[in-house]
Amino acid sequence: MEEIKIVGFGGSLRKKSYNGYLLNISKGLMPENSSLEILDISGLPMFNQDEENSPSVNVRSFKEKIKNSDGVLISTPEYNYSTPGFLKNAIDLASRPYGDNSFENKPVALMSASIGMLGGARAQYHLRQSFVFLNMIPINRPEVFVTMAPDKFDENGNLKDEMTIGFMRQLLNNLVDTARNIKK
Numbered sequence: 403m404e405e406i407k408i409v410g411f412g413g414s415l416r417k418k419s420y421n422g423y424l425l426n427i428s429k430g431l432m433p434e435n436s437s438l439e440i441l442d443i444s445g446l447p448m449f450n451q452d453e454e455n456s457p458s459v460n461v462r463s464f465k466e467k468i469k470n471s472d473g474v475l476i477s478t479p480e481y482n483y484s485t486p487g488f489l490k491n492a493i494d495l496a497s498r499p500y501g502d503n504s505f506e507n508k509p510v511a512l513m514s515a516s517i518g519m520l521g522g523a524r525a526q527y528h529l530r531q532s533f534v535f536l537n538m539i540p541i542n543r544p545e546v547f548v549t550m551a552p553d554k555f556d557e558n559g560n561l562k563d564e565m566t567i568g569f570m571r572q573l574l575n576n577l578v579d580t581a582r583n584i585k586k
């Protein structure tokens with residue numbers, strides 16, 4: 403069976419980010435014949451449309467990794483009831499210039515963790531709106547929201563909640579299955 407390559411990135415730069423933990427944990431939950439490469443988006447510049455036709459090395463490399471992947475995983479917190487600015491910035495960079503959208507026809511799975519009771523739901527739904535214009539294929543189920551994150555992880559970034567781990571595994575299975583179907 404052909405290997406399915408997923409790239410992942412997150413919406414938090416914090417060293418002990420719960421969303422960073424979710425990405426790391428996802429690596430160990432990937433189904434057989436698939437891999438997850440976590441991309442470092444911390445060095446990306448702020449999007450400036452004057453530069454979109456001559457992107458920096460970092461931006462070009464980010465775009466190439468997405469284009470060469472079979473699907474995308476994003477794990478994000480919610481900032482002020484929406485998507486963190488630097489994550490939206492990374493998505494904007496990879497979507498441009500017009501006609502060179504790296505996300506075109508890529509399946510995308512979303513996870514979120516927050517310290518609040520909704521687990522980042524509002525950030526996810528705002529992102530899903532962008533996926534429509536980006537012509538991505540969102541994996542709708544299961545929705546993975548990690549609510550009250552400080553209670554769900556131990557001090558080493560391990561997730562203590564078996565139900566969430568089960569949902570993550572199912573979401574990653576669905577992402578890889580969809581990617582495989584698109585590749586056929």
Ligand SMILES: Cc1cc2nc3c(=O)[nH]c(=O)nc-3n(C[C@H](O)[C@H](O)[C@H](O)COP(=O)(O)O)c2cc1C
Nearest residue numbers: 414416419420421422479480481482483516517518
């Ligand atoms: C600028 C900012 C805005 C935030 N807004 C929200 C919010 O709207 N909803 C929420 O549940 N948590 C909010 N939080 C708290 C985050 O859930 C919390 O900082 C979480 O740990 C961030 O995820 P991370 O651990 O991956 O960095 C906010 C945090 C910051 C720094």
